[in-house]
Amino acid sequence: MTGRPREFDTDTVLETAMDLFWEQGYGATGIAELSDRCQIGRQSMYNAFGDKKALFVQALDRYSCERLGMLIELLEAPGSPLGNVRALLDAWEANWSDPEFRGCLMVNSMAELGVRDAKIKARLDRMLQKMEDAIYTALRRAQEQGELSADRDPRALARTITITGQGLAVVGKVASSPTYARDVLATTRRLLE
Amino acid sequence: MTGRPREFDTDTVLETAMDLFWEQGYGATGIAELSDRCQIGRQSMYNAFGDKKALFVQALDRYSCERLGMLIELLEAPGSPLGNVRALLDAWEANWSDPEFRGCLMVNSMAELGVRDAKIKARLDRMLQKMEDAIYTALRRAQEQGELSADRDPRALARTITITGQGLAVVGKVASSPTYARDVLATTRRLLE
DNA sequence: CTCATACTTGACAGCTCGTTCAACAACGTG
DNA sequence: CACGTTGTTGAACGAGCTGTCAAGTATGAG
Numbered sequence: 424m425t426g427r428p429r430e431f432d433t434d435t436v437l438e439t440a441m442d443l444f445w446e447q448g449y450g451a452t453g454i455a456e457l458s459d460r461c462q463i464g465r466q467s468m469y470n471a472f473g474d475k476k477a478l479f480v481q482a483l484d485r486y487s488c489e490r491l492g493m494l495i496e497l498l499e500a501p502g503s504p505l506g507n508v509r510a511l512l513d514a515w516e517a518n519w520s521d522p523e524f525r526g527c528l529m530v531n532s533m534a535e536l537g538v539r540d541a542k543i544k545a546r547l548d549r550m551l552q553k554m555e556d557a558i559y560t561a562l563r564r565a566q567e568q569g570e571l572s573a574d575r576d577p578r579a580l581a582r583t584i585t586i587t588g589q590g591l592a593v594v595g596k597v598a599s600s601p602t603y604a605r606d607v608l609a610t611t612r613r614l615l616e
Numbered sequence: 617m618t619g620r621p622r623e624f625d626t627d628t629v630l631e632t633a634m635d636l637f638w639e640q641g642y643g644a645t646g647i648a649e650l651s652d653r654c655q656i657g658r659q660s661m662y663n664a665f666g667d668k669k670a671l672f673v674q675a676l677d678r679y680s681c682e683r684l685g686m687l688i689e690l691l692e693a694p695g696s697p698l699g700n701v702r703a704l705l706d707a708w709e710a711n712w713s714d715p716e717f718r719g720c721l722m723v724n725s726m727a728e729l730g731v732r733d734a735k736i737k738a739r740l741d742r743m744l745q746k747m748e749d750a751i752y753t754a755l756r757r758a759q760e761q762g763e764l765s766a767d768r769d770p771r772a773l774a775r776t777i778t779i780t781g782q783g784l785a786v787v788g789k790v791a792s793s794p795t796y797a798r799d800v801l802a803t804t805r806r807l808l809e
Numbered sequence: 810c811t812c813a814t815a816c817t818t819g820a821c822a823g824c825t826c827g828t829t830c831a832a833c834a835a836c837g838t839g
Numbered sequence: 840c841a842c843g844t845t846g847t848t849g850a851a852c853g854a855g856c857t858g859t860c861a862a863g864t865a866t867g868a869g
Contacts, residue, residue: 426845427835448728450643454827464847465828471846475827525731530786534727535641537789538718547790579799583780586800590783593723596730597740606772607779610807619815620865647857657817658858664816668857 433471436461440472441482445528448535449479480543486528487550494554498561505570505615508561508584512608515588519595519604527592534593555585571615580614587611626664629654633665634675638721641728642672673736679721680743687747691754698763698808701754701777705801708781712788712797720785727786748778764808773807780804 439461443452454475458465472478497514498507518524529550536543559581565571591604632654636645647668651658665671690707691700711717722743729736752774758764784797 425837531727533786533790534724544790548792579803582799583803586783590779593726597726597737599741606775610772610776618867
């Protein structure tokens with residue numbers, strides 16, 4: 424029944440794999456590199472996670488849980504819903520200004536695999552909707568509490584904020600101007616007034 | 617002096633190569649595939665364009681000239697500058713709704729190569745600035761002609777519109793909702809009122 | 810015609826990739 | 840201790856990749 428116990432922690436390995444895919448993308452990350460950095464043999468990798476694409480999907484799911492989890496937690500914090508949305512924009516701005524800013528695994532994956540792999544495409548679409556819905560819900564609550572004018576379209580606003588976040592994540596990989604995110608997010612904040 | 621003449625048109629080949637990189641990305645596009653679709657031998661490819669990365673850079677430059685050229689042309693059209701900006705947003709919306717929408721080579725390249733290749737990164741940064749500047753100039757002219765309120769920050773607005781375009785280009789590769797671009801661009805248009 | 814030049818063609822070297830195979834090691838159970 | 844089960848280790852496979860070499864071919868110049 425019970426065989427030889429694992430010598431590695433599945434979560435730690437998945438976290439490292441996620442980081443690698445995050446930094447380099449799916450195609451540019453090789454199995455050798457993965458097993459090197461994760462400090463486990465190739466075969467152990469295949470035993471535990473399946474083939475490369477299966478591993479990637481699990482890493483992507485982990486990213487989704489972590490990041491979207493943080494986002495939802497932030498937006499559902501007690502107090503002012505609109506303040507929470509503003510806090511999200513602040514967090515993006517701070518993150519963007521980090522010199523080690525490395526983009527977003529979700530967006531990178533959309534660009535690299537969005538049209539090529541239908542299964543991953545559907546997954547990414549779902550993640551996008553989760554993000555949008557979390558922002559939408561916060562905006563709706565802001566309207567209910569009178570923080571946000573009732574004549575605003577919260578769905579359109581949530582989508583705009585989502586797009587802005589994704590756009591900043593890609594552009595941040597090449598833009599040299601340090602005030603880019605500040606300018607863009609200042610405009611976004613004006614939409615919430 | 618003059619040797620055997622070329623049997624192919626350099627522009628046509630470059631256009632085809634650009635399309636391939638556009639659809640599949642840099643890493644996922646092989647030399648064999650390129651020479652197949654371009655209908656020329658590998659060696660002819662290497663003779664005419666250099667190695668793979670050099671070919672890609674030329675394809676990227678071509679994309680930049682074509683697309684940014686169209687964008688600038690649209691924004692500098694005679695008549696209302698603000699109307700031209702609105703026309704740009706309309707064009708994006710129409711483009712996005714196309715079922716064969718395939719994103720944008722610029723954004724795809726940012727995601728795939730933005731942090732890995734410094735030379736390409738600088739090139740993409742320059743393209744981004746060109747795009748931003750074209751929109752900025754149109755907005756400035758709109759202000760001079762009194763179409764756009766003078767208290768708006770045209771730089772921030774131009775960057776916001778740029779980010780929105782890039783964001784839509786990535787998200788469009790996976791988003792299933794057909795009203796996404798409409799919602800986002802409606803919000804963007806409100807910024808111009 | 811001869812020759813240097815430039816392009817084309819096909820084969821192939823060298824490498825890396827994802828994946829698998831076979832042998833060995835560590836565990837619980839009888 | 841023997842056995843089934845599971846994980847590890849290291850080697851190897853076949854396919855695909857980028858880039859190059861060598862031979863053949865079409866041109867203009869002398």
